[in-house]
Amino acid sequence: MNAPLLVTKRMVEHPTDSHTLERYKATGGYAAAKRAVSMTRDELVEAVKSSGLLGRGGAAFSAGLKWSFLAPARPAYLVVNGDESEPGTFKDRQLLERDPHQLIEGVIITAIANEVHHAFIYIRGEYPKPARRVQQAVEEAYRQGYLGQGIFNTDFDLEVIVHLGAGAYICGEETALINSLEGLRGEPRLKPPYFPAAVGLYNKPTIVNNVETLSNLPHILNDGVDAFKALGHEADTGTFLFSVSGHVEKPGNYELPHGLTWRELIFDVAGGIPNGRKLKTWIPGGASAPWFVPPDHLDLPITKDDTAKAGSMLGSGAVVVMNDSTCVVRAAERVVRFFAHESCGQCTPCREGTSWLELILRRIESGQGREVDPDLLLDVSDNISVGLAWPPKMTTICPLGPSAVSPIISIIKYFKDEVMAHIHDGRCPLIA
Amino acid sequence: MSKWPEATEERARAIIAQYPNRRSAVMPLLYLAMSEEGYLTEAGMARVAELVGITPAQVLSVASFYTMYKLEPVGRYLISCCTSISCMLLGSDDVLHALEEEVGVASGEVDSEGLIGLEHAECIGACGGAPAMQVNYELIEGINPEKARQLVEWLRKARPEVVNTDEMQSLFGGRPSFDWAITEDVGAVGPYPAYEPFGTVRSSTE
Amino acid sequence: MTLKITSRTLSRSGINSQVGTETVKVTGDGHEFAAPKGEMLITAAQDNGTYIPRFCWHPRMKPVGMCRMCLVEIETPRGKALITACTNAVADGMAVDTKSDVVKKAQEGVLEFLLINHPLDCPVCDRGGECPLQDHTLAYGPGESRFVEEKRHFEKPIPISKLVFLDRERCILCARCTRFSDEVSGDPLIEFLDRGNYTQVNTFPEEPFSSYFAGNTVQICPVGALTAKPYRFRARPWDLTAIDSTCPHCTAGDHITVQSSQNEILRFLGAESEAVNWGWLSDKCRFGFEYINSPDRVTTPLVRGQDGSMQEASWAEALDLVAARLGEIKQAAKQIAVLGGARGTNEDAYALSKFARVALGTNHVDCQMDDGLDPQFLAATADRALIADLDNAKTILIWGPDLKEEHPTLYLRARHSAQERGARLVIVHPRATGLDDWAAHKVSYRPGSGAEVLTRFRSEGDDLAAAVSDTPLVALVGRTGYGEDGRLAEAVAAFVRSKGGKVLPLARRSNVYGALDMGLAPNLAPGRISPDLFSAWGSWPAGRGKDAGGILDGLSSGDILGLVLVGADPIRDVPNGVLARKALESAKFVVALDQFLTDSSRLAHVVLPVEGFAEKDGTVTNVEGRVQKVNRVTPGPGQSRADWSILDDLAERMGSSIGLASAVAIAKEIEATAPAYAGVTWDLLGSMTEGVVVPLHGDTQPLVFVPADAPGKSPSGDLVLHYARTMFDDGVLLRHSPSLADLAPGAAVFLNPDDLRRLGLTAGGEAVVQTSQGSAQLMVKEDDSLAHGVAYVPFNQPGTPSLGNDPVVTITPLQT
Numbered sequence A: 001m002n003a004p005l006l007v008t009k010r011m012v013e014h015p016t017d018s019h020t021l022e023r024y025k026a027t028g029g030y031a032a033a034k035r036a037v038s039m040t041r042d043e044l045v046e047a048v049k050s051s052g053l054l055g056r057g058g059a060a061f062s063a064g065l066k067w068s069f070l071a072p073a074r075p076a077y078l079v080v081n082g083d084e085s086e087p088g089t090f091k092d093r094q095l096l097e098r099d100p101h102q103l104i105e106g107v108i109i110t111a112i113a114n115e116v117h118h119a120f121i122y123i124r125g126e127y128p129k130p131a132r133r134v135q136q137a138v139e140e141a142y143r144q145g146y147l148g149q150g151i152f153n154t155d156f157d158l159e160v161i162v163h164l165g166a167g168a169y170i171c172g173e174e175t176a177l178i179n180s181l182e183g184l185r186g187e188p189r190l191k192p193p194y195f196p197a198a199v200g201l202y203n204k205p206t207i208v209n210n211v212e213t214l215s216n217l218p219h220i221l222n223d224g225v226d227a228f229k230a231l232g233h234e235a236d237t238g239t240f241l242f243s244v245s246g247h248v249e250k251p252g253n254y255e256l257p258h259g260l261t262w263r264e265l266i267f268d269v270a271g272g273i274p275n276g277r278k279l280k281t282w283i284p285g286g287a288s289a290p291w292f293v294p295p296d297h298l299d300l301p302i303t304k305d306d307t308a309k310a311g312s313m314l315g316s317g318a319v320v321v322m323n324d325s326t327c328v329v330r331a332a333e334r335v336v337r338f339f340a341h342e343s344c345g346q347c348t349p350c351r352e353g354t355s356w357l358e359l360i361l362r363r364i365e366s367g368q369g370r371e372v373d374p375d376l377l378l379d380v381s382d383n384i385s386v387g388l389a390w391p392p393k394m395t396t397i398c399p400l401g402p403s404a405v406s407p408i409i410s411i412i413k414y415f416k417d418e419v420m421a422h423i424h425d426g427r428c429p430l431i432a
Numbered sequence B: 001m002s003k004w005p006e007a008t009e010e011r012a013r014a015i016i017a018q019y020p021n022r023r024s025a026v027m028p029l030l031y032l033a034m035s036e037e038g039y040l041t042e043a044g045m046a047r048v049a050e051l052v053g054i055t056p057a058q059v060l061s062v063a064s065f066y067t068m069y070k071l072e073p074v075g076r077y078l079i080s081c082c083t084s085i086s087c088m089l090l091g092s093d094d095v096l097h098a099l100e101e102e103v104g105v106a107s108g109e110v111d112s113e114g115l116i117g118l119e120h121a122e123c124i125g126a127c128g129g130a131p132a133m134q135v136n137y138e139l140i141e142g143i144n145p146e147k148a149r150q151l152v153e154w155l156r157k158a159r160p161e162v163v164n165t166d167e168m169q170s171l172f173g174g175r176p177s178f179d180w181a182i183t184e185d186v187g188a189v190g191p192y193p194a195y196e197p198f199g200t201v202r203s204s205t206e
Numbered sequence C: 001m002t003l004k005i006t007s008r009t010l011s012r013s014g015i016n017s018q019v020g021t022e023t024v025k026v027t028g029d030g031h032e033f034a035a036p037k038g039e040m041l042i043t044a045a046q047d048n049g050t051y052i053p054r055f056c057w058h059p060r061m062k063p064v065g066m067c068r069m070c071l072v073e074i075e076t077p078r079g080k081a082l083i084t085a086c087t088n089a090v091a092d093g094m095a096v097d098t099k100s101d102v103v104k105k106a107q108e109g110v111l112e113f114l115l116i117n118h119p120l121d122c123p124v125c126d127r128g129g130e131c132p133l134q135d136h137t138l139a140y141g142p143g144e145s146r147f148v149e150e151k152r153h154f155e156k157p158i159p160i161s162k163l164v165f166l167d168r169e170r171c172i173l174c175a176r177c178t179r180f181s182d183e184v185s186g187d188p189l190i191e192f193l194d195r196g197n198y199t200q201v202n203t204f205p206e207e208p209f210s211s212y213f214a215g216n217t218v219q220i221c222p223v224g225a226l227t228a229k230p231y232r233f234r235a236r237p238w239d240l241t242a243i244d245s246t247c248p249h250c251t252a253g254d255h256i257t258v259q260s261s262q263n264e265i266l267r268f269l270g271a272e273s274e275a276v277n278w279g280w281l282s283d284k285c286r287f288g289f290e291y292i293n294s295p296d297r298v299t300t301p302l303v304r305g306q307d308g309s310m311q312e313a314s315w316a317e318a319l320d321l322v323a324a325r326l327g328e329i330k331q332a333a334k335q336i337a338v339l340g341g342a343r344g345t346n347e348d349a350y351a352l353s354k355f356a357r358v359a360l361g362t363n364h365v366d367c368q369m370d371d372g373l374d375p376q377f378l379a380a381t382a383d384r385a386l387i388a389d390l391d392n393a394k395t396i397l398i399w400g401p402d403l404k405e406e407h408p409t410l411y412l413r414a415r416h417s418a419q420e421r422g423a424r425l426v427i428v429h430p431r432a433t434g435l436d437d438w439a440a441h442k443v444s445y446r447p448g449s450g451a452e453v454l455t456r457f458r459s460e461g462d463d464l465a466a467a468v469s470d471t472p473l474v475a476l477v478g479r480t481g482y483g484e485d486g487r488l489a490e491a492v493a494a495f496v497r498s499k500g501g502k503v504l505p506l507a508r509r510s511n512v513y514g515a516l517d518m519g520l521a522p523n524l525a526p527g528r529i530s531p532d533l534f535s536a537w538g539s540w541p542a543g544r545g546k547d548a549g550g551i552l553d554g555l556s557s558g559d560i561l562g563l564v565l566v567g568a569d570p571i572r573d574v575p576n577g578v579l580a581r582k583a584l585e586s587a588k589f590v591v592a593l594d595q596f597l598t599d600s601s602r603l604a605h606v607v608l609p610v611e612g613f614a615e616k617d618g619t620v621t622n623v624e625g626r627v628q629k630v631n632r633v634t635p636g637p638g639q640s641r642a643d644w645s646i647l648d649d650l651a652e653r654m655g656s657s658i659g660l661a662s663a664v665a666i667a668k669e670i671e672a673t674a675p676a677y678a679g680v681t682w683d684l685l686g687s688m689t690e691g692v693v694v695p696l697h698g699d700t701q702p703l704v705f706v707p708a709d710a711p712g713k714s715p716s717g718d719l720v721l722h723y724a725r726t727m728f729d730d731g732v733l734l735r736h737s738p739s740l741a742d743l744a745p746g747a748a749v750f751l752n753p754d755d756l757r758r759l760g761l762t763a764g765g766e767a768v769v770q771t772s773q774g775s776a777q778l779m780v781k782e783d784d785s786l787a788h789g790v791a792y793v794p795f796n797q798p799g800t801p802s803l804g805n806d807p808v809v810t811i812t813p814l815q816t
């Protein structure tokens, strides 16, 4: 695949110093920010809206539209979501570590577009190296006059604070993240209000965007809206970072346009399944997403809509590939365990339900399963995510709880025999 | 409540001053508290409470929500072995077993010397370099059971003042998620992130 | 008997500030109804007859939507959706289904989830029988649990304070207790700890849940996770009889439910009253009932024998003796005084007032203990505020006692107003108060220099003048401590009135306002009028009566020979305890009507056992002038009798009948003779859950009171004493309530760190504290909220001698 690159271009072309200010400036860095300071809020919002840029944090919501919702009250805040913690996802880490100035430039553009003078970059605590790189870059940007008082010799002030998380996936959920920034437990807030753009940090209007989303902004301003759209595939404009992991020959982050098929991604881009094994199943969009299986889904185009129609999502772009030696009960248990571990604990169905599911799966995996367990798994799931619909109909405040049922529905839908074999044989049928 | 050494207090003041609201400083201050004593003591939390103007119970409520704030000693080197889905697929459970054997404790415990603590972690964002682990949150990707044992042995023998991700990756790592580019010479000095504003970054070559 | 909480009254209180007057149309389960715009579905449905099950939602706190029990289905453009009724407001055209199959399944699911880790120890659980989890499980739950794994375990009940136990296995994590302590009482000492399935409620290690309001969390806990020491394992709910009443402890007149079993009082619960306490109680009020069952109650008349010891006597003997001794003094044209009466009912107070004037012929009558304000001011405060006025106030001036210590439910109300509505609190007090964290302005001043502070409020351009310029303005005024002259409060009230504000005058002892309204003050007749306008009792004794201070002086000097003490313990209760002791020791004859032998009644010649709270019917009047019922729950112990009947009997024996036949009859007489109480009948009160505020008709006070000027001079001397009460002290009722007996903070003298150094004192050391009226040896503590030159000593702590109300004090290190 030799598609044009945007957000990873610099690090591919300049592998040793893409994170430095010198390299950033030498490759056209901060030109977009300089342009942005002389643009009006409306022009900027309009440009981003018409670029079709969708959020890369998982929900794929139009960035420009979100900005246009920002309530008029001031101060308003910008929060960059760098909490990236969903199993399978490691793309923001690369952007933070390898091209921090690109993000900062995105922050500047967003701040100007939204008349925001305080931005927070929230980076998960387990990412100290990315945090160090971003912190250094922020300090450099301050020294250059790109941040601080009167940026780029205008009268626009912009303070940027890098804030470290401390080990809580739920803080990726934007309202939990805001609570965390306020020094509270990272518990998601009630909806409504549906968007922090209405009421967010310190109960003020707040924009929350993902690292990758903002990293695209300099390119949209530099190359133009049309070029950005042209790169993409219909409604999915621009490029998309896929984090491919698991049983593939070449795991890694791949910046690609939408529209390839899963076959192309797994077999061509990521080199296929190693050691002569076969593809068994894959998670198309992060641990929350219902799984796909060959051959049904292999030739589906990778677009937001096609994936949704097939009952799953692209989420934050994490593709986890499993070969035919994988015990699906164990794989499902691992994903469910993650959600149980990361549940904030507010909602009864999520707090109690995810742990219960984990215990049942573990029991089945260890050969203690009962005939009724598959139905029980589904019914408990139903009580967390009503009707087991996709996208979920939630009994909870946030989608974390309902996310935990995706693997369960998937294994019972596609691998019921294997699950039953665990129950009947009292052990995993894949272990000889 | 007793104060921290002046240098730490100074950092605390600087951190508090950054935020529009005092309470927002709780998380960074908890890291400061950890860096003072190696883990979060009651005295440390009480100091945080005092500095941001909330009750110690409120501080504990926040601290206990996040897995990286350790309410008990976790050793000088905290090994976090990822066992989430991508790492599991590539053998992390064997890595964890090897670590348990080599450190001589179960996951979630500290060795008798208080030198090495071991925990299994949920996804640490290194799935492309699975299986992966961290020592004091400094990453090693492409690990395997044998390399993991060697790493423990090395920590025991060399007892590095500073653990540096690039050094460990070159000694014990395998294929990474992506090209790391240049190496850094700084690293972590305890079981909390090495991050300049917390005063927890040290050069490993000095 | 317990009141039903109706959300209509609640939405008026500002809990749900978005609720307006506009209404919207909603379809609920197929029926259309109208609801105020902005009202939450859960209450809107309830008002229209549909109960939606819930655990975490509480009408007096912000919703958290955590338990997910209240899920309902609504129509959306994208099909049906499940939402929580407690966090979603009604909207015009909304179609809600509360009973659909999806809703029922969700409810069953939530209950099953809640029960998987909940122990099945209902038979030994205090909540068994009054447990929403039990009730909801029966009504909405699944038949049985499908959970076969191991339940979550925690250490069984752990004490989290001296009063409260926590069983985390029973906890369903509804966050009611944590929200209460954070949002309502402002002492967030219990919190959620850990995360996800390990989430638990707990305190910080070694930092107990020592909130003055902790008991409320026990009451609102929907399961038996929080239990209170005084009630644990004492009763099963189905054995309890519940009777509504009015709390006997503080002057707010909190609405309570008294629960008893087989004539033993077992529990007080806060009862919902929009006007007064919103269902909340302080721990003193909630747990301060144990004394009622105390074995130390006086149960027979006691007469001092020749040898000085107290002997049991028959009523006839005792009453004859009292009548004879008081009669002798009266015959000799010597003086008799009456002290007390502020803790009983209005009916008892009326009887005492009539007894004093008619049978004893004296005006030396006082129900305050030399620690209050001018009785005419208290009875006739013009532009008197209601407690509920705090809800609408833009500015609240608090210049009086620390509300958290002395008027706990007013503290909660003022706090709510500041915190949730943004009312501006302006606090003037000599040291930190419980509300300081919400104060927009706080003045820490030297007791005695209040006039200077008041001048600032009156000076245009001063920031204090600006601080109180926004109306509606409500002021709570009273004496900040005993070193403060009572006339200052009058001057503050007059200032507030001049700004168009309203005033709540703060005094001490639960029914002090009722007692004053019945004439238990030298210059007041029943019904808030001056004696010259009162003719119902025939002649009124001549001469100016003395107040409590004067009475004690008079007894000490021999001007007054006889004393009738009614539910009063001046030795412990007046600032100058040394004087009180001298007075009692000098008196020729003292009769005490009391429930206990107190430091004072021990010195009496005759002690007559009386019925106390919950042992008699009657009315009481609160700080607003709100008259409410108190009800009999159990008979009094032994031979105890109601005050009025004792007094009637005595009067009879003294040959001056006062003609009182029953509490009901006295109430009728009050209604007929006391102008402010015209129209206030028991029938009327019985039908009103919030009582009535007197005067019933018109807004004029019968009495016009002209306030004094602020006392001009600051006390001389280097140090002044701030001598003030704490919630828990060594009062007689607390002493006999074992659960509360050791909660008093203890004796100490507090000084600003600079003064500490200047006086050569060290924190933790001992000092001798000396006033013109007393001296004490106290531990020294540092308090940087105190202004320079102010020494704070908490009043009536166990084992401390009295220091009096002369604010000039000297403090010297204890020489060892």
Ligand SMILES: Cc1cc2nc3c(=O)[nH]c(=O)nc-3n(C[C@H](O)[C@H](O)[C@H](O)COP(=O)(O)O)c2cc1C
Binding pocket: A054, A055, A056, A057, A058, A059, A060, A061, A063, A081, A082, A083, A084, A085, A086, A169, A170, A171, A172, A173, A174, A175, A208, A209, A210, A211, A213, A214, A398, A399, A400
């Ligand atoms: C449980 C949960 C976890 C999430 N984690 C992340 C995350 O780690 N990073 C992220 O950018 N967005 C995450 N999101 C999405 C955010 O809530 C939010 O939609 C996003 O940050 C918005 O940015 P975008 O519009 O630029 O994508 C998460 C959402 C949920 C419900």
Ligand code: SF4
Binding pocket: A170, A187, A188, A342, A343, A344, A345, A346, A347, A348, A350, A351, A396, A397, A398, A399, A400, A401, A402
């Ligand atoms: S669904 Fe789970 S993670 Fe989300 S708010 Fe509820 S308890 Fe917390």
Ligand code: FES
Binding pocket: C053, C054, C055, C056, C057, C064, C065, C066, C067, C068, C069, C070, C071, C084, C085, C086, C087
């Ligand atoms: S009552 Fe609505 S979620 Fe608990």
